[in-house]
Amino acid sequence: MQRPTIHDVADAARLSLATVDRVLNNRGGVAEKSVRKVTKAVAETGYVRDIAAANLSRKRRYRFAFILPGIATGFVALLRAELAKEQIRLRPDKIELEIIETAPFDTPSQLAALRSLSGDTTNGVAVFAAEAPEIHDEIARLAHQGVHVLTLVSDLPRSQRDAYVGPDNVAAGRTAAAFMGRFSAGRSGTILMVTGSLASRDHMERVMGFRMVMAERFPNLTLLPAAQGFDSAETVRKLISDTLKTTPLAGIYAVGAGNRGLLEGLRDTSPRPVTIVHELTDISRAALLSGEIDLVIDQNPVAEVRAAISIMRDLSDNRDVTTARGAIPLNIFIRENI
Known part of the structure; x- marks a missing residue:
């Protein structure tokens, strides 16, 4: 069945094509009575306006x-x-x-x-x-x-x-926690979360989701306060290095960016903590393949x-x-x- 056209609307409304066109494209200058006729004719004919074609015809940017x-x-x-x-x-x-x-x-x-x-x-x-x-x-x-x-x-x-x-960033954090707990296989230990900034809602929500699942399902794992790395590789590297000097880590959840620094901070660490990061980049892809990290959560x-x-x-x-x-x-x- 052929789609109704603007000509069908004009015939049904008993108005000129020019008048119907002005109504359909909101150009103004049309009597209210004519607007009602066009609206009624559109409903009766089932006409669907081709917005893309209309935009092209009037060179909309x-x-x-x-x-x-x-x-x-x-x-x-x-x-x-x-x-x-x-x-x-x-x-x-x-x-x-x-x-x-x-x-x-x-x-x-x-x-x-x-x-x-x-x-x-x-x-x-x-x-x-x-x-x-x-x-x-x-x-x-x-x-x-x-x-x-x-x-x-x-x-x-x-x-x-x-x-x-x-x-859904809360779901992302919950997902990270579920995998962290499973990869830890019932062992006790300490987990470090490295955010970009807790003023950023996506990072805050990931941390919240992560904490919820860890508390619900993995009481054997202890969470350190979330650290802020401000997506800086050097800041993240120092955070990881300084933490490892005083606290053996069972896992690291990198909520934000700065993964190059994370990998540098973990270099020569044994045993390596379970490591979960966000975003499939060249760095995280290579680290997955080399076994330096365990899982990437990506958002396309x-x-x-x-x-x-x-x-x-x-x-x-x-x-x-x-x-x-x-x-x-x-x-x-x-x-x-x-």
Whole structure:
């Protein structure tokens, strides 16, 4: 069966094509009576507007920004690499992607990035930012100006963001704890958690999930207070080295980045603690293969970038977006499946 066309709507409404086109594309200048006729005709004919074609015909441009930490390696580098590919791929669709760098875990830098945007310059923004009242205020300002705001990787659920794109970070922490306990095979020992920053909600939620499962199921394992490495390889290396001087470790859960430093800190340690990290990067992949770490929990940066762009585009076109659209599944990697 052939899909209804704008001509069918015009015939049913007994109006000109030009009038129907103005109503369907919200161009204004049409009497309310005619708008009602078009609305009724659309319902009667079952016409579905082809938004992509409409956008192409009026040469609409989409301007989307991504606010990311200015880190040249690891997971953020994978996000940036995928964005670079998408910038080229989406150019024919009139989609412009801008990357705005911030200092890692630096709220003032993140605020400055958000304040550089407005409804006049941007249709949507995906932001990777800390949990802070000032960040919420800037998101509210952008939302009031008609900018669609997504949180990326780390959610800000109490803000006026439109959607979250990323994994369930509590589930990620619970998953890490389940594997840590199983790999420890009933032995007693001490576990060190190394976060980037507990001001970052994704890291805070992973720690919370990890603690819950360890307390519920593995009382034989003792957790040290979570240490902050600020995703710095050198800081993480020193944390690991200093801890091992005073405390034998049964396990390490690296919540954030800085895995190069983690591996350097563990060098020549025997027996090696069970080690679980996040994100499948070149460093973590090589460490899995060499047996220096045991498991990687990955969140698929390619899927995150593509989901964020797709959701911002649909929101800009006034399409409904379900919560599930932004959910990024967790992938588990061990030496045998990479």
